[in-house]
Amino acid sequence: MAATQPRLSAEPRGRLAAWGAGALLMAYVLVWMLAPFDPALMRDVWFLPGIGVIGAIIANTSGTGGGVVFVPVFNALREWRVMDLQPLQIVGVSMAIQSFGMTMGALRWTDRLFHQPPPEPLHAAVSPRDFFIVVGAVLALSLPVMLLTQRATAFGQHAVLMAYKAFSILLGLSLIATTWTVNRERTENARLAKSDLAVLLLLAIPGGAITALFSVGIGELVALYLFIRHYPVLLCTGAACLISSVSVIAGSVWHVEAGTIAWEVVLLAAPGAVLGGFLARPIALWLGARRLKTLDGAWIVLSACYLLWLNT
Numbered sequence: 023m024a025a026t027q028p029r030l031s032a033e034p035r036g037r038l039a040a041w042g043a044g045a046l047l048m049a050y051v052l053v054w055m056l057a058p059f060d061p062a063l064m065r066d067v068w069f070l071p072g073i074g075v076i077g078a079i080i081a082n083t084s085g086t087g088g089g090v091v092f093v094p095v096f097n098a099l100r101e102w103r104v105m106d107l108q109p110l111q112i113v114g115v116s117m118a119i120q121s122f123g124m125t126m127g128a129l130r131w132t133d134r135l136f137h138q139p140p141p142e143p144l145h146a147a148v149s150p151r152d153f154f155i156v157v158g159a160v161l162a163l164s165l166p167v168m169l170l171t172q173r174a175t176a177f178g179q180h181a182v183l184m185a186y187k188a189f190s191i192l193l194g195l196s197l198i199a200t201t202w203t204v205n206r207e208r209t210e211n212a213r214l215a216k217s218d219l220a221v222l223l224l225l226a227i228p229g230g231a232i233t234a235l236f237s238v239g240i241g242e243l244v245a246l247y248l249f250i251r252h253y254p255v256l257l258c259t260g261a262a263c264l265i266s267s268v269s270v271i272a273g274s275v276w277h278v279e280a281g282t283i284a285w286e287v288v289l290l291a292a293p294g295a296v297l298g299g300f301l302a303r304p305i306a307l308w309l310g311a312r313r314l315k316t317l318d319g320a321w322i323v324l325s326a327c328y329l330l331w332l333n334t
Contacts, residue, residue, distance in 0.1 A: 070290035086238065088266075092112075110282050119185040122299070123295025152214040163227055167234075188326075188330070
């Protein structure tokens, strides 16, 4: 049976996202004022705002993080000699762009958490307690691992990428299969099971390390696992977006200190990412759980196959 409607927030709908947008605007202005950039290079990569919009929509409808879009795209642009970004720069740029796009998406999903409509048949309301338990518990393990990995990486990124993307393909295929079989006519889980929280804690450790190496990982693992376990889209996507947002903001600090961020790319793509993050939630709700899960699984599989092919 679907869960009862959680207590609604007294805050007006959209207030959280509005305040967040103001903070993001201030951060963007500071980047313009303080970060070094080459105007001539910006004219050469004029198309990046569009990539920011598309990447953030995909990232924030699925909760998997913008790295599932930006890393393949920037790798492709490097191979096609459009932009000469080195692998570490790709990770830094991806994290910086996601700091804008994933944060806007996380704010929109969190606002939805406190203003949920009554659930439709076979759907369930999301408890704010479950939402923040997932976010807090995962970050408590993944963040220290991510920060340590950034500063003390002692293993080959190529091998990790191959293993991680192979695992992503399995998860993506499992998501599509369960969506159209065992979960097709089953009511969504209304309460977070302790066993599922335990699995998320186990995923948080490798997820943090993978996020440090590729700017994507923990959000993808959390979202895919919760989707497969048939929790509501708000919990799967919203919690994963918030986890990804906090992760990339924290991870960007090391890249700023190391000087690995191409600010021209961030200045162009970040506004598009904010717009995409804003649009993602209504698009996800319009698609509906079944179509959203299918598209998410398909994107994960296809992008993973592309990265495996590119790095073979």
